[in-house]
Amino acid sequence: MYCSEPPHHPHVVHATPAWYLPAHQASAGMARRHVRSFVVETRCTALAEDCVLIASELVANAVQHGAGPVWLAMSHVLLGDGGEALHLLVGDHGPGCRAALPPLWPRPDHGVGTSGRGLNIVDALATAWGSARVAAGHVVWADLHNAPCSQAVRGPQGHRHQGPRHRIT
Numbered sequence: 001m002y003c004s005e006p007p008h009h010p011h012v013v014h015a016t017p018a019w020y021l022p023a024h025q026a027s028a029g030m031a032r033r034h035v036r037s038f039v040v041e042t043r044c045t046a047l048a049e050d051c052v053l054i055a056s057e058l059v060a061n062a063v064q065h066g067a068g069p070v071w072l073a074m075s076h077v078l079l080g081d082g083g084e085a086l087h088l089l090v091g092d093h094g095p096g097c098r099a100a101l102p103p104l105w106p107r108p109d110h111g112v113g114t115s116g117r118g119l120n121i122v123d124a125l126a127t128a129w130g131s132a133r134v135a136a137g138h139v140v141w142a143d144l145h146n147a148p149c150s151q152a153v154r155g156p157q158g159h160r161h162q163g164p165r166h167r168i169t
Helices: 027-042 045-065 118-125
Strands: 012-015 019-021 070-078 084-092 128-134 137-146
Touching: 012 027, 019 027, 027 045, 027 070, 027 084, 045 070, 045 084, 045 118, 045 137, 118 137
Parallel strands: none
Antiparallel strands: 012 070, 019 070, 070 084, 084 137, 128 137
16 A cells, blocks of 8 residues: 555654754664653553664664654554554755665665665554655654554464555655
8 A cells, every 4th residue: 555644643642852963874773762661651562672673773764864853653552453652753954865765675686785675664663654745854654553462463473463564655
């Protein structure tokens, strides 16, 4: 499903103001601390590690490919099915991707390299994600849904799985 803008969540429980971060490598670490603090505050601890990793990857991409400053905002929302979600926005003042994103899986040219996997990680962990041009630059968003306890299915390692994940760009 194609979506050029973040979804509208009418039941926002709590939202942060935008955190502005310098266009510097250290900003990914600052983003991780902000996100971890917000997740603890919202008590969505089942989503904590995935959300921290996604924020880190998106901020690192914005620093590397965008134009500073980079900003990060989050909201905790209630879903119509009784579940909850964390909605993450990362923006910068750059133009964003001008062409369609390349195929995410597999990337044979990145065998054992240490970079080039950021959007693969986001795609694997987010329930939905996408990007949009905005007046002041570019925004990438990601949603992480926490299904109601009765709907969650335990995977082979005991991790909760909410069903198929969708890449929305």
